Amino acid sequence: MNRVRLRARSCAVLAAIALLVAAPGWGKTAGAGAENTVRLIVDYGDGVAKTVANLSWSKGITVLDTMKEAATRPHGISFSAAGSGDGAMLVKIDDVANGGAGAGKKNWQYWVNGQYGDRSFAIFELRAQDTVVWRYTTEQGR
Numbered sequence: 001m002n003r004v005r006l007r008a009r010s011c012a013v014l015a016a017i018a019l020l021v022a023a024p025g026w027g028k029t030a031g032a033g034a035e036n037t038v039r040l041i042v043d044y045g046d047g048v049a050k051t052v053a054n055l056s057w058s059k060g061i062t063v064l065d066t067m068k069e070a071a072t073r074p075h076g077i078s079f080s081a082a083g084s085g086d087g088a089m090l091v092k093i094d095d096v097a098n099g100g101a102g103a104g105k106k107n108w109q110y111w112v113n114g115q116y117g118d119r120s121f122a123i124f125e126l127r128a129q130d131t132v133v134w135r136y137t138t139e140q141g142r
Contacts, residue, residue, distance in 0.1 A: 063110060
């Protein structure tokens with residue numbers, strides 16, 4: 001009788017292990033796959049910010065490419081730009097447009113991993129796990 005019980009328990013344990021191994025995501029750590037993603041944060045300058053996470057990354061992807069993908073997400077963003085290449089400029093995110101030139105005027109500016117964007121967002125290439133922050137603010141965040 002003990003032999004039968006032992007065999008039944010062994011079968012039950014093996015079946016449980018088989019189910020775990022077959023389960024989706026088994027053996028993956030939290031955030032697995034995140035190594036090939038980037039994150040976009042939009043700070044509207046009024047205490048409201050929107051985060052779009054897990055945007056796909058691949059070699060050569062730019063801030064503009066990331067924004068285009070964010071625009072396809074439910075509750076993502078909409079945006080407008082003018083120009084192209086190294087002359088491209090962001091004009092508007094959602095319903096917030098640039099304020100124009102002049103002291104104290106707010107405009108959209110971006111940072112990647114805390115570093116101020118030093119070139120057009122259309123040519124700034126991202127790396128995996130980068131965080132892009134767009135802020136509606138005065139000159140370089142002042």
